[in-house]
Amino acid sequence: QSVVTQPPSASGTPGQTITMSCSGSSSNIANNHVYWYQQFPGTAPKLLIYRNRQRPSGVPDRFSGSKSGSSASLAISGLRSEDEAEYYCATWDDSLSGPVFGGGTKLTVL
Amino acid sequence: QVTLKESGPVLVKPTETLTLTCTVYGQMGVSWIRQPPGKALEWLAHLFSNDDKSYNRSLKTRVSISKDTSKSQVVFTMTDMDPVDTATYYCVRAPSNIAVAGPHFDDWGQGTLVTVSS
Numbered sequence: 001q002s003v004v005t006q007p008p009s010a011s012g013t014p015g016q017t018i019t020m021s022c023s024g025s026s027s028n029i030a031n032n033h034v035y036w037y038q039q040f041p042g043t044a045p046k047l048l049i050y051r052n053r054q055r056p057s058g059v060p061d062r063f064s065g066s067k068s069g070s071s072a073s074l075a076i077s078g079l080r081s082e083d084e085a086e087y088y089c090a091t092w093d094d095s096l097s098g099p100v101f102g103g104g105t106k107l108t109v110l
Numbered sequence: 111q112v113t114l115k116e117s118g119p120v121l122v123k124p125t126e127t128l129t130l131t132c133t134v135y136g137q138m139g140v141s142w143i144r145q146p147p148g149k150a151l152e153w154l155a156h157l158f159s160n161d162d163k164s165y166n167r168s169l170k171t172r173v174s175i176s177k178d179t180s181k182s183q184v185v186f187t188m189t190d191m192d193p194v195d196t197a198t199y200y201c202v203r204a205p206s207n208i209a210v211a212g213p214h215f216d217d218w219g220q221g222t223l224v225t226v227s228s
Binding site: 047092 | 141150151152153156164165166167200208209212213214215216218219220221
C-alpha cells in the first residue's frame with residue numbers, strides 16, 4: 001500500500017470537468033511538491049503537472065493541479081475521450097527519503 | 111528531448127540477478143522505476159550526476175545503480191529475483207538531486223518487461 005492514496009477510478013462525460021484527488025500526510029504532500037503523470041495502456045507515463053500546478057510545454061491548459069495541506073488534486077476541464085487514461089500523483093516522502101507514487105486513478109470517459 | 115532506452119533480459123529465473131542498462135547522454139540524474147502488470151508505479155533507485163546514489167528503502171539490500179561513463183550507460187541490478195518482481199522496468203531522466211527537486215520525471219524510456227519465471 002502506498003503512503004499516498006488515490007481513488008481507483010473516476011468517470012465523466014465529454015465536456016464535463018472532473019477532479020481527482022491525491023491524499024498524503026505531513027511527511028510527503030504537506031511539505032513537498034506534487035507531480036502528476038498520465039499513462040495510456042502499453043505506454044510509458046508522461047509528466048502532466050509539476051510543482052503542484054505547473055504544466056510542461058505542450059500540455060493543454062484543460063489540465064490543472066492544486067494542493068492544499070496534505071492533499072492535492074488534478075482537474076480536467078472540457079473532458080475528451082482521449083483523456084481516458086491512468087493518472088498517477090507523485091511526491092517526495094521525507095520519512096522514506098524517496099519519491100512515492102499514488103496507486104493511480106483510472107479515468108473513464110463515458 | 112533526451113531519448114533513453116533500456117536493455118536487458120526479458121526472462122530471468124527466480125533467485126537470479128537482473129541487470130538492466132540504460133543509454134543516456136549528458137549530465138543528468140537517472141532513476142529506475144518499475145510497474146508490475148496492472149499495478150502502480152514504484153521508484154527503485156536514483157543516480158545523481160555526481161555519482162551519489164539513493165535507493166528505495168524496502169529494496170535497498172537488493173538493488174544497485176551505477177554509471178559506466180565509457181559507454182554512456184547507467185546500470186541497474188536487482189538480486190534474488192522473485193516472480194513478484196515481474197514488471198516493466200523504466201529508465202527515467204530526473205533532476206540530479208531529486209531530494210530537492212522532487213520526482214520531476216520528464217523523460218521516460220519505453221520500458222522493458224522483465225518476467226521472473228522458472
